[in-house]
Amino acid sequence: MAEWLRTGIEGLDDILGGGLRKGSCTLLEGIPGTGKTTVGLGFLYSGAKEAGQPGIAITFEQFPEQMMEDAAQFGWDLQEMEQDGLMRVMCTSPDVFLDQLSEVGGVVDRLVREMDAQRILIDSASHLTQVSDDPRELRSLFYSMINGLKRAGLTTMVTKELESTEIAEIPFEEYLCDTVIRLDNRMVSDFRRRRFIEVVKSRGRAHRSGRHGFELTEEGPVVFPRYEPKPREASVSCPSARLSTGVSGLDQMLHGGLPAGSATLVAGSAGVGKTTLGLQFVAEGASQGEPGVYVTFEETPAKLICQAAAFGADFSRMQQEDLLTIMHRFPTAVRFEELLIEIRREIERLGARRFVFDGLTDLDMAFDTQNAVREAVHELVSMLDEYGVTSLVVTEVPELFGQTYVSSEHLSIIVDGIILMKYLELESEIQRAVSVLKMRGSGHDPGIWRYSIGDRGIDVIGRFEGAEGLMAGAARTTTIALSVRSFNEFDEHLNAELLERFSQIHPNVKPVSLNLPYNPDEALNTVQTALRAESTHLSVAPLCLYWTPEIVRSGGLREVDDLLPVTERDRHIPEVVEPAAIDSTLYAVPAIALCGTFLYRRDLLEKHGFEAPPATWDELIEQAAKIVADEDQELIGFQWPGYLYEGLTTSFLTNLWSNGGQVVDDEGHCRLDSDSAHEAVEFMRSLIHEYGLTPEHVTTYSRGLEPQVDFVEGRTVFLYMLPSVLQEINRPECPLQGRVGVAGPPHGPRGERGYSFLGGWHFGIPVNARAPGAAREFIRFMASSEVQKERAIRGGPLPTIKSLYRDPEVLAFNPHYPTVYELIRSGRKRHEIPNYLEVSRRIQHHLHPVLKGETSSREALDRLHAEVRELVET
Amino acid sequence: MTLDDRVREFIAEIAQDLVGLDVALFYQANPRAFDTAAGIALRTHRSVDEVEPALERMSAGGYLETVSRSDGRYQVFALSPSPDVWRTLCRVSEAYHEDPRSRKEIILMLVHRRLQQRADDQAAGGSGPDG
Known part of the structure; x- marks a missing residue:
């Protein structure tokens, strides 16, 4: 098994996949000023300091004393290490070194054995040209050198100067070395240079490819590994939680808030309130015990704290209580890889659930290309996704009015949602508008909403209504x-x-x-x-x-x-x-x-000797039968809703309740197997099929208003319907005006009074x-x-x-209003029956065949009871 | 006079001239240097012809060790690990770099020696290096 040793340079081992193989040779190449020698010295220093592995630095050009002075800048006391026998910084000529390396008992050989050296830095391979300018011989010399070093058991770093960052021809050293690390220090704008590091090759171990951030800090070289988005494992659960934005109207637009773990781009013109939204978002989180991280480039923490205080959020306290971290960076100085690492640390430290990046526009200054910006946002969003953090990423759009291009970097594909905030000119006034352009995997209001910014922060007032062309910058009012x-x-x-x-x-x-x-x-x-x-x-x-x-x-x-x-x-x-x-x-x-109202023909009842409307089912049958039989005209005894719709359910429930029955009792048990229920259904069936007082066509009406029409036109003695029929009867032109009475429904043998049902709109x-x-x-x-x-x-x-x-x-x-009012107040609440809509459908489905004479009431109720019990008891 | 005897002796016997002093100071600053006369000449910005005698004197005085290829192709000079050598070089360096009066005295010694040498050469009928 190969043994691996860590370089000890922060971040470098991460991108190397853990470190360097013992006895391997690593080429450090780069243009002047990229930090090759420093990385090499850091490799020796860390080895000696952290792992107790003595190291030798061979310099062909730079004086050891100068090298030591340079190292002292990072707090590395190489002289002390020399005294401790852990380090040797030696200068010599390339030919002498090569010669001594190959000679048994030579200076190098002796030194390695004396020190028990484990690591060596050769600075630099470029000076081998002093020995020969023949490419073939040079390659042979280099090959011989690294073999000599390997034979001595040394893990080597060799520096090599590059003439340009753009390599026209691959240097032969890259083929011969086990690992190749390229350092770069390039202009990223007209004024700023930035260091990068890349592992070009790593024999025998997977490494993190691509350019990573690199810096020479006061503590030495530091590598900032780029975040590598990891493929996520398929999850069976889809998070349905929503996080309030802190702006209730916006939550309403988002159907409850931002989906947990989502990343949303907040785009808008300067001064439109993007930062305020970000502040309200983290303030809302803190108030609910959800820590947040706020990254700001433009506004200083002090300004943000004041801004938040204006709408009542105490950011200082939130920071003290570890509910909030404000990270302020200057956009020109920011190194994104480093920032990402710092963000990650803060998220882990706080256990942050919310994050605001304010803003992307400033980030442009940190990158040389738009592709790089896009890649950076992708890394940021992926990292936040890994932590399940819900985020707002703020970006500025250049247009103050009119058509807005949210993102030229195709960032909209990377983020889950886009909220656009902009100015509008409407009715000779500058107004603010917000809209949700996109929210992946979630419904949202597609409207354009008006908002204002006041003492409480952003207040989303409502949709713009009666206006068109808002987003195009040509708003006009419409009906x-x-x-x-x-x-x-x-x-x-x-x-x-x-x-x-x-x-x-x-x-x-x-x-x-x-x-x-x-x-x-x-x-x-x-x-x-x-x-x-x-x-x-x-x-x-x-x-x-x-x-x-x-x-x-x-x-x-x-x-x-x-x-x-x-x-x-x-x-x-x-x-x-x-x-x-x-x-x-x-x-x-x-x-x-x-409510359900029982209407009766007062004139007919009086004519046939009945002083009061029927209070019981038996009285109803008696009165109806007598009037129908005695009247010269053809009359219908009693009409009620009996066809396949909610009316059938209300008819059944009225009779059930009026016969002392219930669908569900107080303990939550289905009671449709009761005698009360059976008698209620039998009563309805018998009215049609035994007494002939109710026409069979109550089961087949198509519109539902037919019984009402029959009653208003004087063809029916009793009617159980909605009270709307009374409005017709009370009209002066109606022949029945003043001849109709209103009462509660009659009750059955097990009931004490009739109960109507409550309704309304x-x-x-x-x-x-x-x-x-x-x-x-x-x-x-x-x-x-x-x-x-x-x-x-x-x-x-x-x-x-x-x-x-x-x-x-x-x-x-x-x-009749006083009677109807009593019926309403005493009306039974069918909507309180658990799972009512489905229960009602089952009642219609099973009882309709009974009313049509196709099945027995007992058989239908047995099935109905079983099904409803399943619905209400589980 | 501020120079101690040991420094005085080193300047007079080993360094002898400014090139010799440069080489000595180079080894004091870079004690781990091991190189040929050509290499040392490059680092001290002197000619090989000037550096070689100085290296020879330091070797003869026990200040430098020499490693020679068996085939005699080159000779490498490295500082002697002797503590006495290191102490002497450190005193020379301190005197030269940290005490202006000592520095002046060292330079005067070297100049007098050079003038004396020129005079001797003229007396012998030859011409010195500058002649």
Whole structure:
């Protein structure tokens, strides 16, 4: 096994793959002033000092005394080492050396044995030309020399002068030596030189190829190995964590923050707030116990500390508590490889999770080519990725206005995300805009957002709406087309009037009535598709109460606390507000209240001797059967939603609850195997197939409004539906006006009273809404007390504001409101059933065949129970 | 007079002239030098003809050791490892580099010696090196 010895020069052993093979010969080549002799002396000094290996320096030209003086600059006392027998610095002529080396018992041979020398430096091979100028003889002399040194058991470094950094012809010494190290000291700009080192060849051991940083420091030569990106092992887990940027609006744009471990380029014009964003990012991290490293070239730490203090971040304390390190370097003096090593050390020391590099533009000064900059950024990003650090890399774009070229070095491919910050001229004002151009593997808002910089730092205010050409520098205002659900099923004319009124107040917004399916199940698909899109025209998302909680939990909606502050919420029916809130944060504004209402033909009941509407199922059957049988006209006894949609579920749940049953009990167990459930289904089935009081076509309606039409046109005695039908009946032109009563649903033999279901609609603003500002105004308008009252008075949907149910003006048109209000307040909350949307689908799927007479209620319930139990109990 | 006897003796007997002094000071500064007369001449910026007699005197005085190839191709001069030699050279160096009066005295000694030699040469009817 070959024995390896370390050169002892910081960083050099790393790029050599561990060190030099014992007894090998290393060529140190370079133009004058590159540090060849110093590296060679460092090799001897470290060997003697660290490994106790005596060494000999042979100089053909430089005087030993001069060499010792030079070495003393690095704190190397070679004279002391000579006295200790660990070092000899000798000068002689090349021919004498070669001759003495080859002679047994010669000076060299004797010295090696006397000192037990292990290492030797020959400075330099170029002087062998004094012995011969014949290339073949020179090669032979050199070959003989290194063999002589190997035979003596010495590990050798031989220096060689190069005439130019660009080598036209490979020197023969490179072929003969085991290792070749090339040193360089080249101009990297018009004014600055920089040293580099490269292991060109390393026989028998893998080395780190390419140029690395090299410096002659006060402690001697130091190599700064370039970071070598390592291939990462495939990971089965994809990190889903997000890190807040410290700017809530930007987090919103990023759908929760920067993906953990990502690198994001922050590009922007001078003074636009890039540094402020970087400061807020590390400040936010520190406040959450996530240490950060901030590298700055332009701003001094003192300035950054003051800047951060302006928005309340105490950077001095953070530094003391090891939550932050600010590394300041002068761009002209920075050596990137060295900086990278220092960054790495700080990340390890702090256990940093966040990093800001401010900025790339300054880094241009440290490199001679743009390719080198690109490579450097790649190394930086790869290193940060290795540590799982989330980073912002700041770069300046030259354009103050207009079209912006984010990066000419194709850096956008290297980073995961790009945030562009820029100035805009809009409405005779300089405004600031931020947009997320890219965020790899993550959704983000594609909009352009307005932001300002104030006492709290960056404040992202909202999307630019009603403006075009912002990024091209030719901004102009446009009309915002706002898609809204206007509940035309209640009153198309009234809705059109309200939309027009809104447009008059907000002339730059044009609300467009959205053709949303009446069936809430289908509406749910429309809303979910919109929320999944990168951006959506559905800026005002209509949410049906029973699926509002699921949409709210999905995180696809913006907070709307400002539209309905906590202090004003108790003006609304609390059961309608609750589904739109998580804790005390509101994500949708209640717009309409709904509940299941049992309508009866008061005139017919009185005519046939019934003083009150049916309180039980039996009474219902009795009253309906008698009226249908006794009336001359052809009447339907009882209609209710029975076709494949949410209405079927609400019909079943109403009967289940009204018969003392539950889907899930208080312990979380499925109770669809109960007698209450079986009787509820049997009741529904028997109404169709035994009593003939409910037509079979309730199971096949296509639009859902057919029972309502039948009732309004006087063909039905009892109807269980949404209260919207009352708006039709209460109209002066309706023949049934004043002839219809409202009650709670009848109850079954195991129930004590009938229970309706709670419903309603909310307005939410999707995170990806294109016009969230306009949407906010629209919701504010439509959910306002004034509009809700006007709608109620004019036959619109039920309000969500409690006081309107007692308002005399409203009651004059809606005398049934007190009863409906009680039904709403006592209505059962189907959305609280675990996994409700799926449970509802299973109920429809299994009970619809029962209502169609295709299967027995027992058989269907058994299957339904098994499936729902799986859904709610696991 | 400030020079000690040992330095005085070295200047008078071994160095004898400025070239001899240069060679002696060279070995004191670079005690590990081992080279031929040509090599030493190169390093002291003197001619081989001037350096060779000085090296011979230092060798004869026991200050230098010589290593010769068996084939007689060249002779290499290296400083004697004797502590006495080192001490003497150090005193010469100190006197010359660190004490201006001693330095002046050394130079005067060498100049007088040279003038004396020239006079002797003239008396003998020959001409000296400068003649």
